[in-house]
Amino acid sequence: MKGNTNKTLIWSLTFGFAVVAFIALFPLLNLILASFRPSTELMRNGISLVFDPSTITLDNFIYIFTEARSYWQWYGNSLIISAVIIVTSLFFSSMVGYALAVYEFKGRNVFFVLVLFILMVPFEILMLPLFQLMIDLQLINTYTAVVLPAVVAPIAVFFFRQYALGLPRELMDAARIDGSTEYGIFFKIMLPLMGPSLAAMAILQGLGSWNNFLWPLVVLRSNDMFTLPIGLATLLTPYGNNYDILLSGSVMTIVPIIILFIFFQRYFVAGLTLGGVKG
Amino acid sequence: MLETSKNTNPDIAPIKNKKPNKGLLNFLNSKKVVPYIFVSPFILSFLVLSLYPSIQAIIMSFQRVLPGEITFIGLRNYERVFNPTFYKALSNTTIYVILTVVILVTIPIILAVLLDSKVVKFKTLFRTSLFLPALTSVIVAGMVFRLMFAETDTAVANQILNWVGLESVDWRYNAWSGMFLMVILASWRWMGVNILYFLAALQNVPNELYEAAEIDGANVLQKFFYVTLPFLKPVTIFVATISIIGGFRMFEESFVFWTAGSPGNIGLTIVGYLYQQGIQQNDMGFGAAIGVILMIIIFIITLIQLFVTGAFKRGDE
Incomplete structure (x- = not known):
């Protein structure tokens, strides 16, 4: 008898979770469905629960692939900016985190405290002086302005330090005997061992810059320099006449990320739960 | 060697x-x-x-x-900062913080405890579904929410309201529903991530404690309140703190619904005001003053967090 009540409990809870999961996926499903519907109708009605299946059309996607030049410009900008941020921030932050973990040197603790301190200062507070700095350096409306504040990511430094603390130091000594330089030890031996942490940080930094909004909004000025979120946001006008690009375009900003997520789930989880610290 | x-x-x-x-x-x-x-x-x-x-x-x-x-x-x-518009931004942000923290702490704890128990099937599938929203940008998610919560009777949200016999709502034009939109958008995006924090912490609860409680005759709820919750206290403080700080820094959730300005400033936040004054109006000194006040607020929260977690206590335990 107890088995029966347990089974009822299991299935009712599982059903409850199915409902919760459906609610979580509902907006995404709506986005995908809506991208196959006429934009004029969406503008008039919003997204409806019930609609006429015969209205399903590929028009939004045909339009974006044939007409929407600026969308692909934004896509390219986002790809370049995210790639540069991933490469530079991983390169520099791993160096810093590694040094803080494996070397004994004067000021090491000071540097580490500073890293923790910057983690606590929200970017929004530094935004206006940084904006002024970009104006002074004549970097407004350039990739450099978007990338610069992200080059050394304190969250990544912190993460790499924690990870590097667990690396086997004997390997360093062995490599020194073999005549390897300190730089060779880092790039050829230790960095490859930091692979999993690099993957998690690549995803955190990549997703962060792919979706980043406020800073690019501040420093990018012309349509041809916009990143995807900024460009798409400019289409959110009160007249709602851009839903063709907005919907198919949004789908195509998410699809690559979901594909990556399927393959690298573990690193997404590691990267994003850490990203919470950033806000 | x-x-x-x-x-x-x-x-x-x-x-x-x-x-x-x-x-x-x-x-x-x-x-x-x-x-x-x-x-x-x-x-x-x-x-x-x-x-x-x-x-x-x-x-x-x-x-x-x-x-x-x-x-x-x-x-x-x-002197200029403390004006009615700033107070509006401050009260909007504070209400938003309170609501998101309550939602993003209590619901993830319950869902995580259930997901961690043996009584739910397809756990990985559910965990993944709840996590997926975190991959979207606020702009994309907000655009979908705008269409789902459109003012017409034909949009999803109003359709549901009409079915249960309620009047349609002009979602983006009332103070309460505007707040609702921002809170639900943020909650939707962060729910899965917070569940993961709690799930990770639940792995550390020693099984013997549950067994001991069972021997003492504790029921499911008692075990939850006297064994699980005390163990989750550190991670709860952590999640609450990042939610509070994230909430005070909120900007995009408001921007995506109203772009330049909301009716009666129902969606104005502290960072929104900073952006409006510092960047759009080019009054950088004034914007910087708003930033300094934001910094003070966040510092106080961080200090409270450190105090609550016992960072200032001597290590005499």
């Missing part, structure tokens, strides 16, 4: 130093210099992109900043 390496290591340096033409290379490769070279990108970025702007932000808040003309005006920016 470990032993030999330790023994031979001190001999390496003198051998290398015997080659004088490689002096510079040896210097760059010495263990005294290498760490500083590795850390130098951080030093540079800290000085230029963190320290300088932090100081500049404070200085700026006492200035009137016009192109090519900067005047020191004392506390005048701060």
Whole structure:
């Protein structure tokens, strides 16, 4: 008898979770469905629960692939900016985190405290002086302005330090005997061992810059320099006449990320739960 | 192998130093210099992109900043800050923080405990579904929410309201429903991530504690309140803190629903006000003053967090 009540409990809870999961996926499903519907109708009605299946059309996607030049410009900008941020921030932050973990040197603790301190200062507070700095350096409306504040990511430094603390130091000594330089030890031996942490940080930094909004909004000025979120946001006008690009375009900003997520789930989880610290 | 390496290591340096033409290379490769070279990108970025702007932000808040003309005006920016619009932004943000923290702490705890128990099937599938929203940008998610919560009777949200016999709502034009939109958008995006924090913490609850509680005759709820919850206290404080700080920094959730300005400022937040004044109106001194106040708020929250987690206590436990 107890088995029966347990089974009822299991299935009712599982059903409850199915409902919760459906609610979580509902907006995404709506986005995908809506991208196959006429934009004029969406503008008039919003997204409806019930609609006429015969209205399903590929028009939004045909339009974006044939007409929407600026969308692909934004896509390219986002790809370049995210790639540069991933490469530079991983390169520099791993160096810093590694040094803080494996070397004994004067000021090491000071540097580490500073890293923790910057983690606590929200970017929004530094935004206006940084904006002024970009104006002074004549970097407004350039990739450099978007990338610069992200080059050394304190969250990544912190993460790499924690990870590097667990690396086997004997390997360093062995490599020194073999005549390897300190730089060779880092790039050829230790960095490859930091692979999993690099993957998690690549995803955190990549997703962060792919979706980043406020800073690019501040420093990018012309349509041809916009990143995807900024460009798409400019289409959110009160007249709602851009839903063709907005919907198919949004789908195509998410699809690559979901594909990556399927393959690298573990690193997404590691990267994003850490990203919470950033806000 | 470990032993030999330790023994031979001190001999390496003198051998290398015997080659004088490689002096510079040896210097760059010495263990005294290498760490500083590795850390130098951080030093540079800290000085230029963190320290300088932090100081500049404070200085700026006492200035009137016009192109090519900067005047020191004392506390005048701060006198101007405390106006009805700022209070509106502050109260909006505070309400938003309270609502998101309550939702994003309590619901994830319950869902995580259930997902961690043996009574739910397809756990991985559910965990993944709940996590997926975190991959979207606020702009994309907000656009979908705008269409789902459109003002017409034909949009999803109003359709559901009409089915249960309620009137349609002009979602983006009422104070309460505007707040609802921002809160639900943020909750939707962060729910899965917070569940993961709690799930990770639940792995550390020792099983013996549950067994002991069972022997003492504790029921499911008692076990939850007296065993699970106390163990989740540190992670709860952590999640609450990042939610509070994230909430005070909120900007995009408001921007995506109203772009430039919301009716009666129902969606205005502190950072939204900072952006509006500092960037759009180009009143950087005034914007900087808003930033300094935000910094003070966040510092107080961080101090409270450190205090609650016992960072200031002596380690006499």
